Amino acid sequence: MMECYSFEKIAKNYGKKQVLWGVSGKFPPGSTVGLLGLNGAGKTTLLNILGNCDRDFSGSISLRGNAVAYMRSRQPFPEYWQVREVLAFYRRFYKFDIFLAEQLLGEANIPPRSRLSALSDGMRRMVSFICCYCTDAQVYLLDEPLTNLDINLRAEIADLLIGRAMEDKVTVIATHEIKEFENLFTHICILRGGGLSPLADAEDIRAEGMSIEEYYRGKAK
C-alpha cells in the first residue's frame, strides 16, 4: 500500500446526539497509530465506522471492505459457532493465512473445536485477535486488544504486533493501556469531544520532553 489510509469528515449521530463531528485523519503506511481517548469519547464508534460494521454515517473513507481487518471488542459471530467455523469464515471472506491461525491457536491452548460460548472472554478475544492478525489486509483496527488477557497472551500479542509493524500496513490501536503500547506507537491521535486531534509523531512528542501519557492527559481533558 503506497498511499496513506485516510478518512474525511466522518460524522455520526444517534438521533439528536452528535457523537462524531466531522472527524478526519490520514495515517501513513507502516505506521502504528494509537487512538486514545476517554471512555465514551467515541473510539469504538469511529472504529465501527472504519471497520465496515456501521454504515450509517456521513463522510468518506479511502479503503473499505475486506482490505480492512477489524478486531472488535464484542465478537460479531454467533455464540454457537465453533472456533474452526470462525476460521473457515475468515478464509471464505478474506485473504487469510489459516495455517498461521491454527498454529497461534495451538500456542494459546485454544482447541479449535470449542464453541465460542464455552470460551472465557479472554480466550474469545484472543481468537478475535488471531483472526484479525492472520488476515492479509491493508489496515488493521484493534479495539482494546489487551482487555481480559493474561500476561502471557499480552506479551504474545505485543510480539506479534512488533513483527507486523515492519510491513507497509497501517495498524490502529484504540486503547487505554498506554503503558503497554506506548513504545509501539509511531503516531498518536486523541479523540475528544467528538473531534480528532491531528496526528502526532510519538518520538516528536518525547523529543519535547513529554511522555505519551503526559501528552494524552494534557489533551484528553
Next chain:
Amino acid sequence: MIGEIFVTESKLHGFVSAALFALALLVSLVCFIAAVCLPISAGVGAAEVGFAVLNAFSYVGPLALLGAAVFQRRYGHYRMAGVRENAVFWGSLLAVCAWSAAFILAEMLAATALDAGFFLTNASLRNRIAQQSFLLSLIAHGAPRLLFCLSVAASVGVLYFTFDVLRTLARRTRGGAAAKIAAVFCVLLVFAVFQLFIAGMMYISSAWDGSLLLSPDSVLPLSYMLDTMYHDAVKDVHFLASALLHWVYYAGEIFYVFTGVCMVKWLGRCKNEIAV
C-alpha cells in the same frame, strides 16, 4: 460473494433440516411398523398419524428454516467482512429457499417410500387411508408433484423477502416510532392486498365461469381453503403452495415483490454502503 454467504448460512440450515427430517422420519417409521403389525382398523389410524406427521413437518421444516434465517441476520459478521447488505440478503434468501426445497424433497421421498411400503405389505390397508394423507406421496400424485418443492421454496422466499422489507423499513424510515410503525403497516397492507387479489379473482371466477380457477388435476395442492369450496374433496391444500402454474398468482406475487423492491431501493439499506 453470494456463494460464500450461502455456504456460511447452510451450516445452521443443514443442521435444522437434518434434525427435523430425522425426527419426522423416525416417528413416521414407528407409525408404519405399528400400522403393519396392528389389526386393520387400528393400523389405518397409525398410518394416518404417520403421514400426518410428515405433512405437519412440511410446515414446521420450512418455517423453522425461515426462523433460522431471520435469526442469523442479527449477527454482524458479514457486515464486518465488508459484504454489501444487498449481497447478504440474496445469499441468505438463496440458502433458505434451497434448504426448504431440499427438506420438502426429502419428505416427499420418505412419504413415497412409506406409500410404496404400504402397497407392498398391505394393499387393502392402503386403500382405507384417507386421501389427504398422501399430500407428499409421488405415487399418489405422480412425479410432477416434485414441483411442490419449488413452490414451497417460492413461498418461503416471499415470506423472507417480506421480513427483509419490514426490517429495512423499520431501520431506515426517518422519523420516530410512529413513522416506522406506519411504514411497516403499509407493507403488511400490500401483502394482504396481494392475498386478497388472488382470493378475490378466484371467488369472482367461480361465481362467473370458473375459468380462472386452478384446474382440479393441476399438479400442486391449493394454497387456500377458499379454493376447496369449488373443487371436490380430492384436491389437497397446503398454505405454502404458492401456485407456480397460474397467472393470477404470478400477477399477485410480482406486484407485491415489485412494490417491496421499490421500497427498499428508495430507502436504501444503509446510509453509506461500500462501493462495488
Next chain:
Amino acid sequence: MYFKGNETIYSQIAEKIKKKIFSGEYPCGTRLPAIRDLAVACQVNPNTVVRVYQQLSEEGLIYTDGTSGKFVTPDAALLSQKKREYLRGRALQFAREAKEAGVSEGEALTLAAAALADVFKADNVL
C-alpha cells in the same frame, strides 16, 4: 526493557548501543542484531530501531553490508575518536551542571577525581 517516557526512545537505544560499542562488548566488525530481533527484545516498534541504526550509521559507528546486516565499523581509530568525543560530551555536561550548581572549578575537579577513584578502585579490588 524500561525506557524513560520523556526522551525519544531511539536516542535511548542508540545510547545503549554506543556504550556497548565503546566498552568493547560489541568490538569492531560485530554483527548487530537484526531490526526485528532488537525490536522484539526491547519491545519497541521496528521503525524506531530503523531510526537508531540510521543515526548510528550517520555517525559512522556502524555500516550496512549488501544483505542489510548491520556491523560495527572495523575502523578502530574512528571508534576511539568517537569514544573520546562522547566522553568529552559527558564531561562537558558534568562541568555545566557543576557550574549551574554554583560549585567552583577546583571543587568540581576534586569531586570528579574522587568519583573516578571510587569507580576505578572498585575495579582494581575486584
